[in-house]
Amino acid sequence: MAFVSSIKNIGLACPEQNGFHSIADHSSFSSKLLILRRSGWFPRKKCSSVVVKAAIAPEIDFSDPDWKKHFQEDFENRFNLPHLRDVFDIKPRPTTFSLHNGGSQILSNIDAPEDRKSGYVNDDDRALLKVIKYSSPTSAGAECIDPDCSWVEQWVHRAGPRKQIYFDPEKVKAGLVTCGGLCPGLNDVIRQIVFTLELYGVKRIVGIPFGYRGFFDQGLPEIPISRQVVQNINLAGGSLLGVSRGGANVCDIVDSIQTRGIDMLFILGGNGTHAGANAIHNECRKRKMKVSVVCVPKTIDNDILLMDKTFGFDTAVEEAQRAINSAYIEAHSAYHGIGLVKLMGRSSGFIAMHASLSSGQIDVCLIPEIPFNLDGPYGVLRHLEHLIQTKGSAVVCVAEGAGQDLLEKSNATDASGNVVLGDIGVYIQQRIKRHFKEIGVPSDVKYIDPTYMIRACRANASDAILCTVLGQNAVHGAFAGYSGITVGICNTHYVYLPIPEVIASPRTVDPNSRMWHRCLTSTGQPDFL
Numbered sequence: 108m109a110f111v112s113s114i115k116n117i118g119l120a121c122p123e124q125n126g127f128h129s130i131a132d133h134s135s136f137s138s139k140l141l142i143l144r145r146s147g148w149f150p151r152k153k154c155s156s157v158v159v160k161a162a163i164a165p166e167i168d169f170s171d172p173d174w175k176k177h178f179q180e181d182f183e184n185r186f187n188l189p190h191l192r193d194v195f196d197i198k199p200r201p202t203t204f205s206l207h208n209g210g211s212q213i214l215s216n217i218d219a220p221e222d223r224k225s226g227y228v229n230d231d232d233r234a235l236l237k238v239i240k241y242s243s244p245t246s247a248g249a250e251c252i253d254p255d256c257s258w259v260e261q262w263v264h265r266a267g268p269r270k271q272i273y274f275d276p277e278k279v280k281a282g283l284v285t286c287g288g289l290c291p292g293l294n295d296v297i298r299q300i301v302f303t304l305e306l307y308g309v310k311r312i313v314g315i316p317f318g319y320r321g322f323f324d325q326g327l328p329e330i331p332i333s334r335q336v337v338q339n340i341n342l343a344g345g346s347l348l349g350v351s352r353g354g355a356n357v358c359d360i361v362d363s364i365q366t367r368g369i370d371m372l373f374i375l376g377g378n379g380t381h382a383g384a385n386a387i388h389n390e391c392r393k394r395k396m397k398v399s400v401v402c403v404p405k406t407i408d409n410d411i412l413l414m415d416k417t418f419g420f421d422t423a424v425e426e427a428q429r430a431i432n433s434a435y436i437e438a439h440s441a442y443h444g445i446g447l448v449k450l451m452g453r454s455s456g457f458i459a460m461h462a463s464l465s466s467g468q469i470d471v472c473l474i475p476e477i478p479f480n481l482d483g484p485y486g487v488l489r490h491l492e493h494l495i496q497t498k499g500s501a502v503v504c505v506a507e508g509a510g511q512d513l514l515e516k517s518n519a520t521d522a523s524g525n526v527v528l529g530d531i532g533v534y535i536q537q538r539i540k541r542h543f544k545e546i547g548v549p550s551d552v553k554y555i556d557p558t559y560m561i562r563a564c565r566a567n568a569s570d571a572i573l574c575t576v577l578g579q580n581a582v583h584g585a586f587a588g589y590s591g592i593t594v595g596i597c598n599t600h601y602v603y604l605p606i607p608e609v610i611a612s613p614r615t616v617d618p619n620s621r622m623w624h625r626c627l628t629s630t631g632q633p634d635f636l
């Protein structure tokens with residue numbers, strides 16, 4: 108890839124495959140670069156009409172000794188957090204959130220001794236987004252801005268409770284909604300949001316049932332929630348409030364927010380939900396409504412940009428391992444056994460890659476980001492023959508979005524407009540059976556599809572902690588006066604990010620990353636091309 112000073116717009120099109128991906132102008136500079144760099148692997152064999160467009164504008168002049176300064180200024184502008192102050196002339200008030208009273212009592216900091224006021228996060232606190240200095244563009248996973256891979260500091264806003272808040276807790280009505288598919292940990296986040304709101308002194312908290320649908324479906328009344336209601340909900344999977352896809356009309360939703368008198372809206376969901384939340388935030392601003400819209404990213408797929416991981420991912424990987432272990436035992440115990448496990452991951456193979464790595468029982472891991480052939484001398488089927496000959500059994504893990512170019516397109520979409528994928532698991536199962544029959548070698552194929560089992564379960568310990576911190580920080584962000592933001596963990600630190608920056612494109616496995624290389628080392632699989 109040639110180094111470019113700035114990319115205005117990139118489009119990748121492959122009608123037979125993933126549809127059209129447009130990386131709009133507001134998307135992050137580095138994610139555009141990343142996508143351009145990956146465009147080399149994007150075209151697949153059956154994709155006849157790949158178009159890779161990149162409109163490059165010479166915005167950064169690397170000969171300018173101050174280019175880094177300009178880059179950083181641009182970065183700072185993009186990651187600046189929208190605040191209610193931008194629109195309203197409002198004065199902050201001392202926080203009612205106490206760091207020292209164990210939560211049972213609300214402490215007004217107006218009268219608190221000075222030492223009790225320490226421990227709050229300052230609005231100017233920042234966390235570093237990129238912590239590796241790459242010495243060369245060919246270093247594994249390198250994300251370089253200039254040809255020398257110079258070190259450029261990229262700071263994002265630190266999450267946490269502020270000393271000053273922009274709402275009177277006594278008057279606040281807070282709403283919570285969970286959208287998209289299920290994800291382990293939704294109840295943990297709901298619980299922590301409610302606990303933290305009550306610690307601030309909020310008395311009116313409601314849940315909007317069944318995702319965005321609950322805003323306009325008259326048959327779905329809002330659900331009053333309190334500490335008592337949510338006390339034990341983390342013990343079960345799912346969402347106390349229910350979830351749904353589709354049906355989001357932003358104007359209707361904002362009408363509903365206005366009618367209900369909601370001042371703070373906490374929205375839990377994936378990339379689609381975040382796009383909706385950003386539109387709700389913008390519409391509230393347009394209507395001059397003093398509403399704080401704060402998201403918590405929810406996706407087992409881990410496909411949200413910039414974050415170490417999203418809650419639910421860890422649990423999904425742990426559950427997926429159980430399926431892999433069963434597939435391994437079945438395959439290992441059968442004569443010429445082949446275990447096949449299909450895992451979720453629409454456009455990102457993180458679950459499949461991590462489950463393969465953690466189980467240590469996978470011989471072949473197939474993910475959407477890496478093209479592969481089933482047939483031919485270097486195809487998956489020939490490799491399985493080799494494994495049967497040498498090991499006597501084999502285990503394959505495939506992500507649901509992998510190998511879609513091998514399947515017929517239905518052009519169907521779900522209620523939210525997401526493409527309905529072909530079933531790659533069933534297809535590979537049939538192809539393996541047919542192949543071994545054709546070559547006259549007996550095989551015993553055992554197919555496991557644990558799809559919903561890996562996301563309908565309770566969060567594990569690590570996710571439960573992540574959910575706790577994210578939920579608490581969502582409330583701190585709303586009281587701090589931010590809106591149109593989401594909370595995340597970056598390099599182990601908790602941060603607030605503007606919504607458009609995290610959904611500019613789906614986060615995907617980098618084929619050049621150390622993690623994918625580790626997965627290949629672990630499975631021992633060749634390139635299937």
Ligand SMILES: Nc1ncnc2c1ncn2[C@@H]1O[C@H](COP(=O)(O)OP(=O)(O)OP(=O)(O)O)[C@@H](O)[C@H]1O
Binds near residue numbers: 353384522523
């Ligand atoms: N661009 C958009 N603008 C407004 N609303 C959207 C947009 N995309 C999706 N939505 C709405 O957001 C909600 C959730 O979207 P979606 O079903 O795609 O799940 P998601 O949030 O991406 O989560 P998951 O990870 O489970 O796919 C739906 O109600 C959908 O209508």
Ligand SMILES: O=P(O)(O)OC[C@H]1O[C@](O)(CO)[C@@H](O)[C@@H]1O
Binds near residue numbers: 287406407453507521
């Ligand atoms: O069957 P549903 O509810 O549409 O969910 C399936 C989708 O959910 C996801 O896990 C995202 O949450 C995708 O990987 C998968 O395609």
Ligand SMILES: [Mg+2]
Binds near residue numbers: 378379
């Ligand atoms: Mg989605």
